[in-house]
Amino acid sequence: LNAAPGRPPRQHVRFLPASAGDDGRVTGLVATKVPVLADHPLVRGPRFRHLKIGAGHRLDVKASGVFVLGIGHGNKLLTDLYNCHLTKVAFFLPFFKAYTVGGLFGKATDDFSDTGKLVEKTTFDHITREKLERILAVIQGTNHKALLMYSNIDMKTQEAYELAVKGLIRPMGKSPPIITAIRCLQFTLPEFQLEIHCLHETQQYLRKVVHEIGLELKSSAVCTQVRRIRDGVFTLDDALLRTQWNLQSVQKAIWDCQLKVKTELERTL
């Protein structure tokens, strides 16, 4: 960043002595525009010494996927986006995250992931996709109820009915993790893959959900993969790969996302 050509130095008007005549005497003052000495790179030093980089929603070490960072002014935009819960009708898109979660039937570990210490091994040949989908339907149902409960809207009002019909009731402010949608993408015993849309979650909570699905099916399951595919308005397409972690790609990405972020902020404010 520092190597890139910076802004041209500011100019200001100075009254300088006119160039001397033949005999070297100063004749008068001439107004000339000269660069401000304070802006000279040798005086100023490198232009960027610190960069404020803030993270959006957390992503833990074992998970992968979209991770939103705000640079400089972007941090303020992020806080604005996440403070939208103070508005009257809760817009949930900034909090909305989607994950693909991979699971494996047959074992249970202490930290619910496949790298943890083994607690128990169980059979899983009785599990079918149908049974799994039934459990997922119930999970979605109970979480939907929690969604309505934490939204702090009085259920007896017509407003609550209208919001419930449109599916716009969302929790205001803090709430425990809530799964808004869950479905099975792939199922080949013993592996399976789920797509989970959630709010206010942590990746460890998702691993716990996989573990509990295993228990409900009278077997056990561990989580093999947690990958965030969407964080608010940012999807996998916007994300930079490891090979793209250089200045040009970052600048381009910021540029491309600007419009999206602007429209989202306008909606919430």
Add this chain to the structure above:
Amino acid sequence: GALRGARRAVEVPLAPRRGLAEAAGRRSTRQLKEAEEAAPVFQYVGKAAKRKDRVFVWGFCYSGALGVPSFVKPDAGWKKPRRIQPTPYRLETEEKISSAACGYGFTLLSSTTTDITKVWGMGLNKDSQLGFQRSRKDQTKGYEYVLEPSPIPLPLEKPQQTRVLQVSCGRAHSLILTDSEGVFTMGNNSYGQCGRKVVEDEIYSESHLIHQLKEFDSRVVQVVCGQDHSLFRTKQGTVYACGWGADGQTGLGHYNITSIPTKLRGDIAGVNIIQVSSYGDCCLAVSDEGDVFGWGNSEYLQLASVTETTQVNVPRHLPFKIGKIKEAACGGTGNVVLTEEGNVFVWGYGILGKGPNLIETAVPEMIPPSLFGWSDFSPDVRVAHVRCGLSQFAALTNRGELFVWGKNLRGCLGTGRMEDQYFPWRVTVPGEVVDVACGVDHMVSMVKSFT
């Protein structure tokens, strides 16, 4: 992890013992892997395990209608009697229950078994709506309240062959439908609702009398109890009625009581009726072509779409333009129908399910499917059945979820809250709900476990 059943395990401990010559400290990845492979595998349920059938109850407990004696008479000194069970509670039954019905303060459960005991009853028994329940303390007297599911002895000719198909309960009478021996009726008969001649000054409590009805034009396939009347639907699609008729709910063209089941005419004459429903004083019938017919009480606009009279004593066709109707359910003041496309329509008076602003309507209004779990993410969720209690509604989806709405009288909605529910709300049941029976202040559901 509270679902563990019986475990079959090997006695090998999880961590293999360390030999004396091995060093202590962190084990290498290979050692961990080997330990993991050597660990025993537990089997909680086998490959051919079948899903279990369960019964869940909730609502007002003191009548005994929930069938859990400890709610009324606690079995431990420190426990207090429970007046209301606000969330589904599992009821242990000996047999698989195939049909359940909730009356006004009592419940009937029946099974299609060929064993001697096919029907169980619990709750209020002051009119012998549960048959004669001999008291253990005094052999000459019967119980007024039955607190746990007790067998109802039926005077069957072939008790080990006949099966009970369906049960239905009204305010103080019950109907039991069998596959080959007609319909058995018990309970209050002051208006002829049991299908037999009214006996003046008859005492209904502690009565042994169970009446059998066999004279219909063909086999009876559905029995329905209104508040004080009974409806019978036969295989040929005809409907018979008996009982109280002051609101025209017997549909026989007069407002008197009827003590012998008589065939209905009016707009359903010659129509093949595939379903009948009633719970209060209004009745609905659905034909095989998707038309709906109604008769009975119309004080709450149930039949106002065709007539201004508040008592309709002849079945009238209700010309609704909402599509072919698959199923109808009648409540005390509100009605609900389910169309072939899976949409739910409500009309009548009371909490209809479209928010507090919709209190009454004579014309059916649709409840948006998004309230039943339909969304872009799950577009194939459909309502499969609709049921009515006296002032509440229930809907079952094809995913096995139960939604309820209406007046939450003594916790009968099962949502865990005591407030009325103005739009469909999920009831959390640990299993797939197969059927539900709604009463005045309690409900019973038949559920299949997940695995």
